[in-house]
Amino acid sequence: MSYEQFAYLYDELMQDAPYDEWVRFVKEKMDQYQAGGHSLLDLACGTGELSVRLAKEGFSVTGVDLSADMLAVAQAKAQEQGLQIPFFEQDMASLEGHEEFDIIGIFCDSLNYLQSDDDVIHTFKSSYNHLKDGGLFFFDVHSIYKVSQVFINQSFTLAEEHLSYIWNSFAGDLPNSVEHELSFFVLDEHSGKYDRFDELHFQRTYPVRQYSEWLAQAGFELLEISADFENKEPQEQSERIFFVATKKPSN
Template structure:
């Protein structure tokens, strides 16, 4: 999947995303597992924002005095991210890599895969490989924190739904359909973007695929990759998932 055109529309689509909630959640987990803060309190914690997209969370973490590196597969997403960091006067390194093949970035205290980015991987093996590469980039005792769509959200909330948004510069229609694989969904998006020079709207079509798995599957793959699963939470709260929870958070420690 390419984000070439979508990169420049992504922030509009995600304008109401609760980015501050992700930051709050991560900071609260770091307090809960305070061993990361005990070793060298004068040094900022190193966090890898994996699948960082347009850098909204990278910038926020940097403002919270984390030492941040952002990684994404899309060159266009990274261009948007770098522009944001430069505008804020933040020296955040950004690298173009596939998280399935992550390499050469050193050791981190925390790796985050946020905004259901892991759900864009198309196979079980890609998820397992990502966990393995994340473990290789974490110091012993470091944390992997990620969130994914629940089975409930993919199979009952998304499927056969249509979402629409209309505004002067950008409007869109978003249709969701069952994917070919179990617990998967295809998002068909059509954007209508105003060309200020001509006064006409350009149409941009995107097809996005997402797939999720059960708590038991994710937990088993984390164990295989060398992690100890610490918690499974739901919907930005420190509570166990319920039948209708939509976003599942995993907090795992490298053994």
């Protein structure tokens, strides 16, 4: 999976994403569970849009992502806002060299880009090791319903003067997985012609019970599961599942 060109289109494609809802969710859960401290690790931070918004809300944010191109966009964005946010190019399944944080988040269904059980398990354990005792761990994922009924065998299109895309989704080889084939057509303002960029993105999700078991195995205490920013239990057609867990002090 390549993000080389996608990184520079991502913010425009995601301009309608509910970033404010994620910020609100974090702040509400901090109050609800009386979490102390504001150091926050934003894993798979992408272009840093959420990192910047959280920093503006008073969080001391550190961002981690595997894509150097995404991080270049994130760093430029933070500098434009006058924010000091350290960004690191690392795999979230094998973090190293960081302090412990009060909060760790994996937002925007980023966990679904991990391709194996072991990747998810190692990410949970790595997050546990970098979280303070009593700290909060947040993540959201696509539901199995969304992968199987909303994505698979569906096509999505965008046609704007400067940017268009064709997005086709197919069932992946692994259970509850989907492959997204994207073709972008971006206007070159100098030549007046369109450049084409092709991307293949893979996502995979798991049953709620499986995520819960892996969290417990990593040492977390699961506090709640909800869906679609509504603070309600997931239903059959819920599309985005939210998990909130805390680090139990080690004996």
